[in-house]
Amino acid sequence: MSSPASAEWRIARRVLLAAAFIASAWVLWQARSLLVPCIGAAFLAYVCVPAVDFVERNGLPRAAGVILVALAGFVAVIGVGFAIRSAAPSAEGVLELKVRAIHAVAGRYARLMDLDETSLRGNRLHQLVGREADATVARAARFLALTPEEDRLLVTQGSLDARWERLRRQHFEDEALLERRGLRDPARASTDSADSTDAWAGSMAASVAVLAQLLPAWVTAFFLFVFLLADDGRIKRDLFALVPNRYFEPVLSIHADLHATLQSYAKALFTQCALLGFTVALALAIAGIPPRWALVIGFFAGMANVVPYAGIGTALAGGMLYALLGYEAHPFMPFVNAENLPWAVLAAVLATDAIKNAVYDPLVFGGALELHPVAVILGVAAGATIFGFLGALFAVPALAFGRALGGSVFRQLRSYGAI
Amino acid sequence: MTPAPPASADHETLVHFLGRTTLFGGLGKRDLEHLARFVLVRQFRDGESIYEEGRPGAALFLVRTGRVEITKRMADGSTLAVASLDPPASFEELAAIGGEVARWTSARARGAVELLALGRADLESLSRQNPSAANKVIVSLAEATARRLHLLLESQGT
Numbered sequence: 001m002s003s004p005a006s007a008e009w010r011i012a013r014r015v016l017l018a019a020a021f022i023a024s025a026w027v028l029w030q031a032r033s034l035l036v037p038c039i040g041a042a043f044l045a046y047v048c049v050p051a052v053d054f055v056e057r058n059g060l061p062r063a064a065g066v067i068l069v070a071l072a073g074f075v076a077v078i079g080v081g082f083a084i085r086s087a088a089p090s091a092e093g094v095l096e097l098k099v100r101a102i103h104a105v106a107g108r109y110a111r112l113m114d115l116d117e118t119s120l121r122g123n124r125l126h127q128l129v130g131r132e133a134d135a136t137v138a139r140a141a142r143f144l145a146l147t148p149e150e151d152r153l154l155v156t157q158g159s160l161d162a163r164w165e166r167l168r169r170q171h172f173e174d175e176a177l178l179e180r181r182g183l184r185d186p187a188r189a190s191t192d193s194a195d196s197t198d199a200w201a202g203s204m205a206a207s208v209a210v211l212a213q214l215l216p217a218w219v220t221a222f223f224l225f226v227f228l229l230a231d232d233g234r235i236k237r238d239l240f241a242l243v244p245n246r247y248f249e250p251v252l253s254i255h256a257d258l259h260a261t262l263q264s265y266a267k268a269l270f271t272q273c274a275l276l277g278f279t280v281a282l283a284l285a286i287a288g289i290p291p292r293w294a295l296v297i298g299f300f301a302g303m304a305n306v307v308p309y310a311g312i313g314t315a316l317a318g319g320m321l322y323a324l325l326g327y328e329a330h331p332f333m334p335f336v337n338a339e340n341l342p343w344a345v346l347a348a349v350l351a352t353d354a355i356k357n358a359v360y361d362p363l364v365f366g367g368a369l370e371l372h373p374v375a376v377i378l379g380v381a382a383g384a385t386i387f388g389f390l391g392a393l394f395a396v397p398a399l400a401f402g403r404a405l406g407g408s409v410f411r412q413l414r415s416y417g418a419i
Numbered sequence: 420m421t422p423a424p425p426a427s428a429d430h431e432t433l434v435h436f437l438g439r440t441t442l443f444g445g446l447g448k449r450d451l452e453h454l455a456r457f458v459l460v461r462q463f464r465d466g467e468s469i470y471e472e473g474r475p476g477a478a479l480f481l482v483r484t485g486r487v488e489i490t491k492r493m494a495d496g497s498t499l500a501v502a503s504l505d506p507p508a509s510f511e512e513l514a515a516i517g518g519e520v521a522r523w524t525s526a527r528a529r530g531a532v533e534l535l536a537l538g539r540a541d542l543e544s545l546s547r548q549n550p551s552a553a554n555k556v557i558v559s560l561a562e563a564t565a566r567r568l569h570l571l572l573e574s575q576g577t
Contacts, residue, residue: 040515051547108442233456240459248461249470249538256540416474 001120029218037221041396045228046191047266048073052229066229095150097182099171108324109137109296141178146171177214250412257408258401265400269306272356272364277302279352279360280315287348288341289322295297297322306377307392319345433458434533440481440507443561450552454512457541463528468501477516478536479560482506485532489524503529512560514565 048069055065100386109115114123114132114232122130146154154168228235243251281298285291297318305311323341331337336344371379376396383395437443443454443490459478463469463485470476472492481485482504489510501524504510510560513520515537548554 032525050548057548245461245467245469249474250537252459252538252540253475253477259540298443323555417471417474 032387034217034220036387036394037217039394039398040390041221041225041247042228043266043394045225046262048229062230062232066226067228070226085195091150091153091313095146096167097152097325098144098146099154099167099174100152102174102178104324105137105140105144105168106177109133110177129378137178171354238324250416252411254405255406257412258404261400261404262397265397268364269397271309272360273302273305275364276305276311276352276356279355280311280349283348283352284315284319284345285330286332287319287344288336289345290330293322308380308396312349312356315352316346316349319349368390371396371403375399430525433460436483436535437481439444441511442479442481442509442512442556445555445559446552450549450555453549453552454537454545454556455544456539458535460535461536463490463532463534465528465530467528469526469528469532469534470511470522471476473521476511476522478538479509479511479515480526481537482508483533483535484508486529487516487532488529488532490527493526506527511561515539516557516560516564545577570574 043243051072052062052065055068056062060068113123113126113133114192115126126133154164240248240251277298279298281291281294284294284297291298297315300318301311301315304314320342323345331341331344333344338363376399379395379399380392383393383398384389385391387394421423421440432447434451437451437454437458438446439450443451446454461480469487471556483506485506487504487508487510488500489504491499491501493499495516502510510526511522514522516539542553542556544555
């Protein structure tokens with residue numbers, strides 16, 4: 001029978017443990033802006049460790065492996081940056097894009113609503129939802145409105161060039177059409193122009209402030225990444241030294257379970273991203289998007305796939321943007337043309353999603369991620385709300401890790417008779 | 420001459436010790452240095468349980484210092500001393516290569532004991548990172564297991 005003193009000590013210990021838990025949770029919450037980049041760095045380091053091991057196995061010191069991996073990552077980031085920069089349109093390209101977009105919005109809206117020349121009467125659909133749809137189109141037109149600089153550029157650009165002449169004519173017709181329908185807000189551009197310098201200065205100041213706020217977290221994350229890559233097992237040895245002997249083997253088994261879960265998740269995610277990117281590119285190319293653009297959209301869809309559903313979303317957004325802007329179609333199927341290209345793109349993306357759900361997810365992930373879709377959606381939403389983009393990015397690995405941890409702790413402690 | 424830091428000295432001793440064991444004696448110095456990163460050092464007090472019969476095994480052990488007594492619980496409730504192990508003996512090799520097998524003996528420290536533990540997952544990592552070294556280790560593990568089985572059969576008079 002236990003003495004009153006030992007009972008009091010037990011209660012005091014529980015209170016202390018609860019207080020320590022609450023204090024730890026509070027510290028973690030306060031440091032959440034630092035926490036997510038650090039978790040990201042740890043996950044990245046975990047993924048890169050095999051590369052460093054490979055370098056070391058081939059006779060080079062571990063430090064050289066770390067430097068090589070960090071350099072390769074740096075070169076990859078710079079390369080992707082240059083690729084995006086070179087793919088990004090010039091001022092003339094942006095202007096052309098905007099003119100085409102306005103034309104596509106105005107033209108497709110008129111066709112969908114069957115608007116007459118006065119643009120005041122349309123079909124049943126227009127009678128039903130015309131007011132709301134007009135407001136949406138007006139918002140899109142305001143978003144795509146040319147700035148005074150772009151207006152000047154449109155007038156002066158390639159004055160003898162037939163393509164620019166066609167774009168100019170198209171733009172003025174579209175503007176007149178939108179204004180006739182009351183879907184154009186002429187004050188918008190001039191307001192933008194007046195405030196553009198101030199707005200630019202304001203946005204620069206805001207960007208610098210955000211950068212200054214984020215920089216310490218990212219610098220810390222980078223050093224953590226290098227530190228974890230350079231580790232030769234000392235962290236694990238030091239952590240295991242803290243484990244009492246009676247819990248040594250259960251903790252060793254839990255560690256092995258978590259290692260296996262994370263490893264299979266990282267492998268499966270990489271494979272799925274690559275497969276999805278390839279499938280999106282192939283499906284969009286078959287649908288009628290030129291192979292070069294299909295590859296670009298596929299690349300970004302594959303990259304975005306690290307966030308659940310973002311890969312398919314990117315494929316749909318990219319494909320639709322291309323199709324709706326009225327660029328030419330290069331269909332493999334004879335019945336696809338520029339007019340029905342958006343439907344072909346939609347079908348291609350839906351088919352890709354079906355392949356992903358029916359083939360890739362079960363084949364690639366298998367048991368690596370036994371999470372209910374609702375849990376995934378809620379987890380990503382909660383991660384994005386609390387921690388922003390990085391929260392969404394790491395929501396699924398965190399959920400998988402938490403699930404594996406809970407299951408493994410329970411299973412191992414029970415099999416070792418600790419509970 | 421500048422003295423080496425204590426961590427390196429420990430590591431060097433660990434590498435040297437691993438080279439003296441039957442299981443890892445066939446490995447080269449570089450492989451032993453690689454293996455030394457995986458092993459975990461455990462200290463046990465006199466009489467402290469190392470593992471219990473009937474529980475699953477997750478690691479093999481090497482006796483670095485002290486003595487380990489292996490016992491078996493008999494049907495009548497008595498305990499039979501099966502073996503007494505001194506450095507650089509190894510035990511529970513099956514836990515490192517086998518599946519979820521429950522242990523059929525118990526182990527207890529006799530005096531202060533220092534053990535080196537190598538987990539099953541660590542052996543798997545070793546086989547991915549250094550397949551030739553892992554192959555030698557697995558052959559040694561199989562030999563050790565066969566030797567134990569042979570001794571067991573001999574002790575039962577078969």
